[in-house]
Amino acid sequence: MPHGAQKLFGWFGGYGISGTGQFFADTLGMHPGWLFALLAGLVEFFAGAALALGLLTRLAALGVVVLMSVALSVHIPNGLFWTNGGIEYPLMWGLVALAFVIGGGGRYSLDSRLGLRI
Incomplete structure (x- = not known):
């Protein structure tokens, strides 16, 4: 969940969707970066919560x-x-x-x- 919160909300020293999306696009070549950042953040945050429960x-x-x-x-x-x-x-x-x-x-x-x- 914390990694998802970094990507989605910029919590815990994260960069939020736009910053993470830019990293995904520029460094990893994943386009559109914001979409991959959003998807990764959603899975990490919500699937993490669902698994914990x-x-x-x-x-x-x-x-x-x-x-x-x-x-x-x-x-x-x-x-x-x-x-x-x-x-x-x-x-x-x-x-x-x-x-x-x-x-x-x-x-x-x-x-x-x-x-x-x-």
């Missing part, structure tokens, strides 16, 4: 898997280790999210409490 768990986790797949393509030139900007961190989160896509939120999730079978 166990609400719409599989759908939220699928969004994270897709986002982390894109992040892997951005980080792969930097090698494995996160300390060098490598794939270690997005790979870990992508695999954790994939486990939630497969297994769901579990018996203590809001999905379970609300009887959602998503």
Whole structure:
């Protein structure tokens, strides 16, 4: 959620949608940058909240898997280790999210409490 708040709202030292969008476009070559910044921020913030609550768990986790797949393509030139900007961190989160896509939120999730079978 904090990374999404950085992208969407400029909180926690972030640059907001326009600043992040400019970085995505100018540095990463992702056009239109503002759209990719918005999409990444929405997934990070709202899917992060949904996963923390166990609400719409599989759908939220699928969004994270897709986002982390894109992040892997951005980080792969930097090698494995996160300390060098490598794939270690997005790979870990992508695999954790994939486990939630497969297994769901579990018996203590809001999905379970609300009887959602998503």
